Amino acid sequence: MTTTTDSTSSSILSQYAVSNASKTTSSSSSSSTSSTETMGKDTFLQLLVTQMKNQNPLDPQDNSEFVAQLAQFSSVEGINNLNDTVTTLAGNYTSSQALQASALVGHSVLAQTGSAVVNTTSGITGQFDLASASTDATVKVYDASGNLVKNIDLGSQAAGTVSFSWDGTDNEGTVLSSGTYKFVASATVDGSEVAQTTYLPATVTSVTVGSTTGDMTLKLADGSSVALSKVKTIGS
Structure with a gap:
């Protein structure tokens, strides 16, 4: 050359x-977000x-070098096309996820949450997962004011999914009013009390789609929000 x-x-x-x-420089002086241009x-x-136009006719560019440069150009173009394809696929994935999640509005799901709106005339059934066998498992129910209203004694439990039910009554057997209640589960494992993550039924009221290809967020009837990945089962 x-x-x-x-x-x-x-x-x-x-x-x-x-x-x-x-x-x-112009972009950095602006209040809006800046983008850095790269060599394309x-x-x-x-x-x-x-290079081809200005090469020495008496000593032209070597063919192998020219082919290597063409291969580099082809690689650059291929990477750009791949980026465009991935961006399109990511957008389609987000749209598909949003469509699937929107179909959950109005339906009942069993989601990872600590509170739920309870119709005390029909009660509620929830779950938690035990990693190890427990000698004593309990679920405590609190009202909206934070008062303990019910102790549910589940006794010893084997490892796995544990179901529990609350009939809507307090410790004296009085039926409480319907509303939002909090559930706190714990289990004694190897002599230590271990908090458990509860899964409670709830009705989906709306779906929020993130700006990126992340998880969808479901808003539940009790006003709380939960990621779609935290939903264990979907009901009717």
């Missing part, structure tokens, strides 16, 4: 750097064509 070729290529790179620096396939192709 001749000195002329190197000089011309360096000139193009310098012009690109100055243009990019100008855009970056068009700049790469311009450099390649410039």
Whole structure:
């Protein structure tokens, strides 16, 4: 490659750097978010064509070097196309997730939550998962004011899913009013009391779609929110 070729290529790179620096400076002075421009396939192709136009006819560019540069250009273009494809797929995935999640509105789900709206005339059934066998498992029910209204003694339990039910009455057997109640489960494992994560039935009232391809968020009837991945089962 001749000195002329190197000089011309360096000139193009310098012009690109100055243009990019100008855009970056202008962008940083703005209150809006800035984006950094990177060298793309068009700049790469311009450099390649410039090299070919300014090569020494008495000492032309080696064929193997020319093929290698074409391969590099092909790789750059392929990566750009792959990025576009992945972006499109990510957008389609988010839309598909949102459509599936929106179908849950109005339906009952068994979700990872500590509170639920309870119709005390029909009661409620929940679950928690034991990693190890327990000699004593209990569920405590609190009203909206934080008062303990019910102790549910489940006794010893084997490892696995443990179901519990509350009939809507307090410790004296009086039926309480319907409303939001909190459930706290615990189990004694190897002599130590271990808190358990409860799964309670709730009605989905709305779905929130994140700005990125993340999890959908479900808003439940009690006003709490839970990620779609925290839903254990879906009812009618």
